[in-house]
Amino acid sequence: MSTVTDSIFLPATAARFDNLVTLYPVKRSALVPMLLYAQDEIGYVSDAVVAEIAQRLDLLELDVRGVLSYYSMLRTEPAGKFNVQVCTNISCMIVGGYDILDHCKQRLGIGHKGVTPDGQFSLEEVECIGACCWAPAMQVNYDFHDNLTPAKVDAILDDYAAGRGEDVK
């Protein structure tokens, strides 16, 4: 294992990464989870994240970039503290998914992949998130919110804005 002396991550995350590479027969297997956890902490996958992960896994930065750009949840620009991801795929769409998205756009004053000026919220239209039977649905960071109505969305966003929202990581 590559030892990283001046990790950019918090000690707990760095320790988690040290452990992660030992779980698999091949340490490269840790790459996708590592990128997610790094993003959770830093807010996005920065050049520094790419560099440290490449070092930890003995990969070329080019390889890390190739993988990171493949997965739609990974981003190379900061998102809001609360990333609102509204599903508009078929099951959600036919029960009002786009209404929810429109509502979020108006409420937050931003469009798809936009970030509010205070950095609190960002918005994304996403593909199916696996909550079809409870549509329309959205995720705020990793948390699911389903059977949405515009009023329910307002309440949820109010909660996050007030620091009462859940934030599972």
Next chain:
Amino acid sequence: MPDVTLTVDGQKITAPAGTLLIDACKTAGIQIPAFCYYPGLSLQAACRMCVVRIDKMPKLQTACTTPIAEGMVVSSESPEIAQARKATLQLLLGNHPLDCPVCDAGGQCELQDMTFKYGAAHSFYQEPKNHREEQQWSPTVYFDRPRCILCYRCVRMCGEGMDVYALGIQNRGSSAVIAPNIPASQSEDGLQHLDCEECGMCIDVCPVGALTSDTYRYKTRPWEMNHVATVCTHCGDGCKTSLGVRQTIDGSEIVRGDNRDKSGINGDFLCNKGRYGFDFANSPERITQPMLKQADGSHKAVSWDEALRFTGKKLREIREARGGGSIGVVGGNRLTNEEAYLLQKFARSVLGTNNIDHHRTADYVTFAAALSGHRDRFASQHDNEKAPAVLLIGGDPTNEAPLTAWNLRSNVRLNGARLYVANHAQIKLRRQAKAFLEIAPFGYGAVAAYLAGDDAAAQSAAHDGENLGRFREALRGEGSLLILIGSELRGNDLRRLVEFGLALPNTNFALLSDYVNAHGAADMGLLPDMLPGYQPLGGTHDYSSEYGERFSNTPGRDMVGIFDAAQTGDLAALYLVNANPVARYSVDPASLSNTFVVVHDMFLTETVRLADVILPSANLYEKSGSVTNSYGDLQLVKKASDRAGVRTDLELLVRVADAMGADVRKLVPFGKKPQANGIRADLGQTRGAQSGEADRHAVWLTSNNLEIKLSPFDPFAVLDEIQRLVPGYDLLRLQLMSGNDQHLAPAAPADLVRIEPTRRDLVLPAEDTLFTSGTLGRYSPKLVELADKYTHEPVGIPAD
């Protein structure tokens, strides 16, 4: 593998089991189209162009991933298949810019060819094409994203083929894109860039015009050039490079170098020097007029007549006044065999001196001596392609002999060859090695001794003694071994290593040298103590009777001896043919102030500046003849371009000899009988037994892209004599003429090849990198640009 038989389009074909359908078909003359498939690289099955119908299979199958099977029934063309291919092309063309009229690939584009074949002319789309600006990724590589069809050949070639891994894929779906290894966020200009070996293989394999080279892009169209396949002038591997040549007002200009038909010794490979390093030939700094040094030290252009007459007169006076022994001759490493041979013959038979040498980059004399009597043990470049085990001791082929490195990597990757690397440095090829032995500083001799059985040498051979032992054991365990030897091993060290190898059951050897014809220079006797074919002066040979009364059987001065003589005032004249010893050996210019210096050269090098006579000469791309690579593989050099005002070294030697009053017919056995040993071809006879011979010969020469030059300047006249007199040069003319390489090895009788124990090997490796090439490299703008960029190791190489 046993053979299996299958039916393709009603035709029975047979190939070894395990062969991929696409390859089996190709061998049988059935061409299956493919963009992503590339022999020797991993399979993609991504382009879906090679789909075929196989009986009993529900869907069309990709021929590139299907191994053949006994009794398989395949159809490779049908309306269904044509429609599948057409639909794929329609999809590609939807976004592909139709800038074929200006695209570099226009006229040699696989997408064009397939569209032509399958007629995907109809477009269904109204949406604008996705446009992206062209990007310059490196001094040599441009990327035009909309043209890219994402076949991933470049990515695989760079990674698997070159072991560089500078190209990758980013994003996915229709946003997927080939990406170089320096992201925009990390480059000074905010654009993406490549940090790599600049080999250009990515451009070579690109089926369309997505990757283009800086040297060629938007310069001309493929059909406006003459394509001449000749041998690269740079390193000792001797790759075939196809030069694209266009007429200009002062001759012709090389516009492109590439590996056009992949028919050469280098197969699929060509490095940056073979591809881009031709530009010195087009340099405005070329000397194109003869010049004589004036009293004030300046050089004045004169007529050829004046220059030659002056040179001949001066040399004759010096020979008469101070004897041939006062004249030194230094030849270059980029001359043809014919020129090298003629130079030493000119020296020995016209100037009357054995003070002959060249810049030696490997100890071929010891090598020939150590292996004398073992003519079958000299390895060819081709042995690298298939040898089951290879020991590479010394050298750094990745930088110094890129084809050798390519062949070794491919052999390891494709055939599972075992590569053993012993080196003082962590050379890149260790990444392919089964075992790597780090040799202690100056430890090559000790390693050779240890391998040969001298256990006492272990201490100074390597720091890791255990590894050393294991390394030797592993080598001894190989049933068949190819030993590639770097120039670090010379003299006795080289001899010991050869002894070690000869003690193993089945070992071949090759000694790696620098420049296109360093090996030929040695073979042709550009040496003070060796005649052509490693026949020692002072020994028994035919040259005494061949070279006339001025020939002496006493060894002359070597390179160091020649300049020592200059220092002591014993060197009256120095004749240099495309050599730059003043820079290479740090000669004090003042020491040559009383020496009459004649040079053939292209540029005003350190040496040329000191010359009394400068005769502008042609380079390898402007002449015909033959060269011999490090391995002894002989190849034909074809004249590609032309520069008004310059002459080949061969012609210059003949003219200077003529100006000295020598009998040119004795120097070059040209013309018709009864000239002794001359060419027998008849050019004028219209009656009798040989009538029509001239026509037939002319037709044959023309069909082989040769000119009839039955003149003293015809290199084949010299080659005739080489074939007749040089042991080992028992070559097949037809093989040479057809552009194929043939392997030659020294053949002087073992008891004749003796060398003095005190002999100086004088080996001075060129130490060229991927981006330098001796003195010549300095005059290649592209190589200079690349050398400036890469003052460090490319980042594209992953950790082990």
Next chain:
Amino acid sequence: MPTLVSHPDEVKVLSRRFGQGAANIDRYLELDGYKAVQKAIENGPEWVISEMKASGLRGRGGAGFPTGMKWSFVPKTSEKPKYVLVNGDESEPGTCKDHVIFLHDPHAIIEGTMIAGLAIGAKMGFIYLRGEYRYLLKIVEKAVADAYAKGVLGKNIFGKEGVDFDIVTQTGAGAYEVGEESALMESLEGKRGVPRIKPPFPAVVGLYGGPTVINNAETIASAPHILLMGGAEYAKIGSERNGGTRLFGISGMVERPGIYELPMGYNLKKAIYEVAGGVKGGKKLKAVVPGGSSCPVLTADELDVGLDFDQMGKAGTMLGSGGIVVLDETVSMVEFALRTIKFYQHESCGWCIPCREGTDWLKKTLTRFYNGGGNAKDINNIQYLAENMMGRTFCPLGDAAAMPTIAFVKKFRHEFEEYLGGTRTEKNFITTDELVGAAH
């Protein structure tokens, strides 16, 4: 938190522990948890495989390959380690069944993984969840940790010398394509989720080059139940060659959307009108996407069909992932087609030309069409494009995009034609802007 629903027609095998707190290992043990794996250890791999074969269980991911047979393909001996891989990368639009298994019965997946491992001789299993299921990963991670703590996982399981099994859990990071088995292996190996060339199939050369069984999470979770009740008993529940039950997720315009466990072969029309309570608000049903977005759409007249792999195949569609999406009369089929293709365009990995370019051109053409710029030729072109993707792509994603598209155009051609006449639905949610923005 997903709500649980229930209906008397349900046969609760897989879902019998749902809502009972079975994510807690003690509770799981009370509910016959980890008994099946012990039975498997006692009776050996061949017994397990024969029970699985007898059960008639077919892959619940959507392909419907018989699970017992898949397990039997793994070579008995192998130089490289063998692996079990659980595909929880549930991403097919309309599908959320694995979601509830991970949520309510994570130990069933662990137990199923162990059973598969025993059957093929693997000592290591991986449970791979889609990246969006982070909260479910936490649940599964806790279950795995509890299982280790109880000696259910690890070395000498249940005190049995030499019976070892380890499980590693992780998520992806947003890629539908990773649901394809070989792409999932690539992803698990830390690479781009691009499928591999087959053959070799995973059973021979899979994860890390070792023989690998890869099963959908629901398939794996069914295994313990099959061993407990016996393969033959399980088979009896379902229809011919389609053993057992499966989780059907009914979504869209129905009164009671939700996950229902119904016997294989259950009538689709009944599932919609009785189990899910019929079309919401008493509206008219227009169409049904029967098994996730890649399945060709059925019209209101085509619903009298049994929900199993064979009957759905005969009806010209697929059972797929069991995600039934019900469309009422207000849904525009043009819009629905566009939203479907927009998804596949977004998720195409880009490897092969027909899928990469085909989905992109379909999306572009449909977007223009949808926004009023269409012409009569477009309708044929859409069909031509889709038909020329079918069967020609590197992996099934191309087919998954082409099949529904062909069905939309063929079965609802009149709606496409009406679009040209200007009688479009009033509200166009999907704007070109968003489509461009949503692209990666």
